[in-house]
Amino acid sequence: MRELKILAVVVFFSLLVYVLVEPFAHSQMHKHVEGHNFVYTGEADIVQASKEKKETKKKFWSDVKKIASIKGDVKAGEAVFANCVACHNGANVNMGGVIPPKLDHAGSIYDKNYLIALIKDPAMASNVDHKYEDTSTHPMGSVKFTVNSDKDIADVVAYMLVHKAGEATPKEAYEEACVRCHAMRYDKLTQLGETPGFKYEKDALAHKIKVLEEQEKVKTYMGKLPPDLSMIIRARSENFLETFIENPQSQLPGTSMPRVGLSKEGYEKVKAYLTAIGDPSKPERERLGPWVIGFFIIFSILAYLWKKEKWRGHY
Amino acid sequence: MAKFDENAKPFSEKWLDERIGLNTLKRVLQTEYWIPKNINFLWAMGMILAATFGILLVSGIFLLMHYKPDVDMAFDSVNYTIMTEVGYGWLWRHIHGVAASLVFLIIYIHMFTGIYYGSYKRGRELIWLSGMALFVAFSAEAFSGYMLPWGQMSYWAGMVITNLFSMGSLELNGLVEWIRGDYVPGDAYLMRFFMLHVLLIPLVIIGLIVLHFGTLRLPHVNNQEGEDIDFEEAEKLYKEGKIKESKVIPFSPVFLSKDVFVMGIYFILFFYLVFYHFNFAMDPVNFDPADGLKTPAHIYPEWYFLWSYEILRPFNKDIGLIAFGIAQAALFFLPFIDRSPVVAPAHKRPLFKIWFWVLVIDMIALTVLGKLPPEGIFNTLGTVFAILFLLLGPALVWITTIEKKQAKGV
Incomplete structure (x- = not known):
C-alpha cells in the first residue's frame, strides 16, 4: 500500500537523523571510560600514573592486597576505631579543609579494599597524591601515626565491616559520602548538612554565615567550590557518573576531587538519592504513562472507525 | 439595512446566521471547502502542526504561571519549582519540550512534502512564502524559549547566536550589545527573550497561521499527482451525490476525519516520547546552571538548527x-x-x-x-x-x- 510505503520512508529518515544526532554524536563527543564495577585494585591508577610513580603505586596496591588477606580481629578493631572517632565524630567541624565524614555506615557504603587503602595512605587511595607532592599534607595524613601496622588496619576494617555496616538510606549515604563538599540545595543540604528551620531571621542568617565560612574553607582546600549536585542526575550520563565516582581522574585528569571509594551498594544508594531529588517525577511518569498512551490508542481506533464511515462510498 | 427575523430565537441557527453569516462561514470553511480526494497522510501534517502549536500554547501557559524570568531564579524555577512543587509541572514541561522538538520534525516533513509534490507553484506561491515566514517565526520562538531555563547551553548558545549580529568583519559590536541589552547575556537579555517568547513571537505566529490558511483557500490544496482539478465541475458532481466520480471531498467532515485519525497515531508517538524518551529534547548540558566563566566543551544548537549551523x-x-x-x-x-x-x-x-x-x-x-x-x-x-x-x-x-x-x- 502506497501510504505505508510513504510512512516507511518518513520513519526511516526520522530514525536515521535521531540515531546519528543523538547516540552517535554523543559517543563521538564524550570519551568512553570502562568501569570496574566499584572494585578497587588500583589497576587504573597504575596505568594512569607517571613513569616515576608507577612502581610506588604498584607496591602500594599490592600491600593493600596483602592486608586484605589478613583476617582482622573485630574485638581488637574496636579499640583501634577509638582513634578514628577523635576526628570522625559528627561534630561538623572543619579539619584541614573539609569536615571529617561520619562513619556510621562505612562498612556497607564503602569497599573493603578501599577502606584498607585509605587508612594506609589516604592520598594514594583517593588517587589525588598529585595534590600533596609539594608541601601540604592530606587532612587525614595523621592516620599513619595512629593506625600504623597492617594488623591494626585489618582489625579496624574488620570492625567497620561488622559494626558499621547497617543499611543506609539513600540520603544517609549521600550525607556520609558526598555532602562535606557537595551541597544539594533542592533538598536543603549544605556542606554543613541538613539546614534546620529557624524561627527568627537572624538565626537563619547566622546559619547562612556559618555555611559561607565552611564553603570558603572547602574552596581553599579544593581550589574551587565543588558543584551543587541537585540536577546532576540529568546533567551527566549514567556512564559518566559511574566511572567518575569510581575514579574521578579517569574522566577529569588532574581534578582535585578524591575517589570516595563507594561500593556497588553505596553507589546505588547515592544514585537513588540523586534521582529522587534531580528527577522526582520518575515514579509518577511510570504510573501515568500507560494510561495516557492507552487513551490515544483507543482514540485512534475510534477515529479510524469514524474515518471509514465518512469515506464510505468515495472510492 | 439587512433583514432580521423578529421571531428568531436568540442564538438559534437562524439568529446567528443573520448576524454573523454562520451558514456562509460553514460553507466556505467546511462543507464546501473542497479538498482533492487523491491525497495521502502527508496531507494531514498541517493539522498536526496546528494541534502541536495548540499543545505548545496550553502547556506554555501553565509553565508561564510559575516561571521566573530572573537570572538568579530562572534555573531553579524551572528545575525545582515546576519539576517538584507544581502539581504535574513536570508533565507540562516535558510536553512543552517534546512538542518544541517534534513541531520542527513535522515542519520539515511538511516542507519536504511541499517540495516533493511541487506544491509551491501555479498559484500556490504565497502558501510557500507564508509557510517559510512561519518557519522563521517558529525558529525565533524556539531560540528565545531555549534561553529561558538559563542553563549552560541557554547562556552559551545565546552568546554564540547573538554574536552573529556583529556581522563578521563589520564588527558591529554596538548592535550585539543593543540586542543583548548588556555586554554579555544577563538579566536584561533574559527578560527581553522572555517577552519575545511569551508575547510578541506567539502573536506573530498566530497571525501567520491565519495568513497561511488564507493563502490556501483559493488555489486549493495540491494532490498526489499534481493534477489541475476543475473544482467547479468536481463540486457539481459531489453535490449531485456522485461522490465516487467526483475528485474532491469536503474539508469537514470527510477530510477532517482522516486528519483526526492521523493525529491519534501521532499522539501515541508524542506521549510515548513525553513519558519514556524525553531526553532527546532536553540536552544534559542545559541542566548545569549558566556560568559565564565556564565554557562547555561542546556548544551546539538543538537538532533542527544544525544544518544551518553547519553551513556557517x-x-x-x-x-x-x-x-x-x-x-x-x-x-x-x-x-x-x-x-x-x-x-x-x-x-x-x-x-x-x-x-x-x-x-x-x-x-x-x-x-x-x-x-x-x-x-x-x-x-x-x-x-x-x-x-x-x-x-x-x-x-x-x-x-x-x-x-x-x-x-x-x-
Missing part, C-alpha cells in the same frame, strides 16, 4: 555568514528558483527527483555534522556538504529550465 561553521567567519544568509534566503525563493511550469510529484520529474533526494540527504548530512566535533574528517565532510547545499540552488535553475523547454516541446 566550516568557512571563515565572513564567508560562513554569507553562505548562511544565502542558504536561508534560497529556501524562501524556491517558487521563483524553480522555473518549470510542471506541477507533478518528484518521481514523475526525472532530474528533479535526483535533485530532491540529494537535497534531503545533504540536509541530513549537514544536520549530523553540525553536532559532531569539527575535527578531522568531520570538518572536511562539513565543507563538502555545505558547498553542495549552495550548489543545489543553481542546479535547480538549470534542471527546471531544461524541464521548461521539454514541457514546451511536447
Whole structure:
C-alpha cells in the first residue's frame, strides 16, 4: 500500500537523523571510560600514573592486597576505631579543609579494599597524591601515626565491616559520602548538612554565615567550590557518573576531587538519592504513562472507525 | 439595512446566521471547502502542526504561571519549582519540550512534502512564502524559549547566536550589545527573550497561521499527482451525490476525519516520547546552571538548527555568514528558483527527483555534522556538504529550465 510505503520512508529518515544526532554524536563527543564495577585494585591508577610513580603505586596496591588477606580481629578493631572517632565524630567541624565524614555506615557504603587503602595512605587511595607532592599534607595524613601496622588496619576494617555496616538510606549515604563538599540545595543540604528551620531571621542568617565560612574553607582546600549536585542526575550520563565516582581522574585528569571509594551498594544508594531529588517525577511518569498512551490508542481506533464511515462510498 | 427575523430565537441557527453569516462561514470553511480526494497522510501534517502549536500554547501557559524570568531564579524555577512543587509541572514541561522538538520534525516533513509534490507553484506561491515566514517565526520562538531555563547551553548558545549580529568583519559590536541589552547575556537579555517568547513571537505566529490558511483557500490544496482539478465541475458532481466520480471531498467532515485519525497515531508517538524518551529534547548540558566563566566543551544548537549551523561553521567567519544568509534566503525563493511550469510529484520529474533526494540527504548530512566535533574528517565532510547545499540552488535553475523547454516541446 502506497501510504505505508510513504510512512516507511518518513520513519526511516526520522530514525536515521535521531540515531546519528543523538547516540552517535554523543559517543563521538564524550570519551568512553570502562568501569570496574566499584572494585578497587588500583589497576587504573597504575596505568594512569607517571613513569616515576608507577612502581610506588604498584607496591602500594599490592600491600593493600596483602592486608586484605589478613583476617582482622573485630574485638581488637574496636579499640583501634577509638582513634578514628577523635576526628570522625559528627561534630561538623572543619579539619584541614573539609569536615571529617561520619562513619556510621562505612562498612556497607564503602569497599573493603578501599577502606584498607585509605587508612594506609589516604592520598594514594583517593588517587589525588598529585595534590600533596609539594608541601601540604592530606587532612587525614595523621592516620599513619595512629593506625600504623597492617594488623591494626585489618582489625579496624574488620570492625567497620561488622559494626558499621547497617543499611543506609539513600540520603544517609549521600550525607556520609558526598555532602562535606557537595551541597544539594533542592533538598536543603549544605556542606554543613541538613539546614534546620529557624524561627527568627537572624538565626537563619547566622546559619547562612556559618555555611559561607565552611564553603570558603572547602574552596581553599579544593581550589574551587565543588558543584551543587541537585540536577546532576540529568546533567551527566549514567556512564559518566559511574566511572567518575569510581575514579574521578579517569574522566577529569588532574581534578582535585578524591575517589570516595563507594561500593556497588553505596553507589546505588547515592544514585537513588540523586534521582529522587534531580528527577522526582520518575515514579509518577511510570504510573501515568500507560494510561495516557492507552487513551490515544483507543482514540485512534475510534477515529479510524469514524474515518471509514465518512469515506464510505468515495472510492 | 439587512433583514432580521423578529421571531428568531436568540442564538438559534437562524439568529446567528443573520448576524454573523454562520451558514456562509460553514460553507466556505467546511462543507464546501473542497479538498482533492487523491491525497495521502502527508496531507494531514498541517493539522498536526496546528494541534502541536495548540499543545505548545496550553502547556506554555501553565509553565508561564510559575516561571521566573530572573537570572538568579530562572534555573531553579524551572528545575525545582515546576519539576517538584507544581502539581504535574513536570508533565507540562516535558510536553512543552517534546512538542518544541517534534513541531520542527513535522515542519520539515511538511516542507519536504511541499517540495516533493511541487506544491509551491501555479498559484500556490504565497502558501510557500507564508509557510517559510512561519518557519522563521517558529525558529525565533524556539531560540528565545531555549534561553529561558538559563542553563549552560541557554547562556552559551545565546552568546554564540547573538554574536552573529556583529556581522563578521563589520564588527558591529554596538548592535550585539543593543540586542543583548548588556555586554554579555544577563538579566536584561533574559527578560527581553522572555517577552519575545511569551508575547510578541506567539502573536506573530498566530497571525501567520491565519495568513497561511488564507493563502490556501483559493488555489486549493495540491494532490498526489499534481493534477489541475476543475473544482467547479468536481463540486457539481459531489453535490449531485456522485461522490465516487467526483475528485474532491469536503474539508469537514470527510477530510477532517482522516486528519483526526492521523493525529491519534501521532499522539501515541508524542506521549510515548513525553513519558519514556524525553531526553532527546532536553540536552544534559542545559541542566548545569549558566556560568559565564565556564565554557562547555561542546556548544551546539538543538537538532533542527544544525544544518544551518553547519553551513556557517566550516568557512571563515565572513564567508560562513554569507553562505548562511544565502542558504536561508534560497529556501524562501524556491517558487521563483524553480522555473518549470510542471506541477507533478518528484518521481514523475526525472532530474528533479535526483535533485530532491540529494537535497534531503545533504540536509541530513549537514544536520549530523553540525553536532559532531569539527575535527578531522568531520570538518572536511562539513565543507563538502555545505558547498553542495549552495550548489543545489543553481542546479535547480538549470534542471527546471531544461524541464521548461521539454514541457514546451511536447
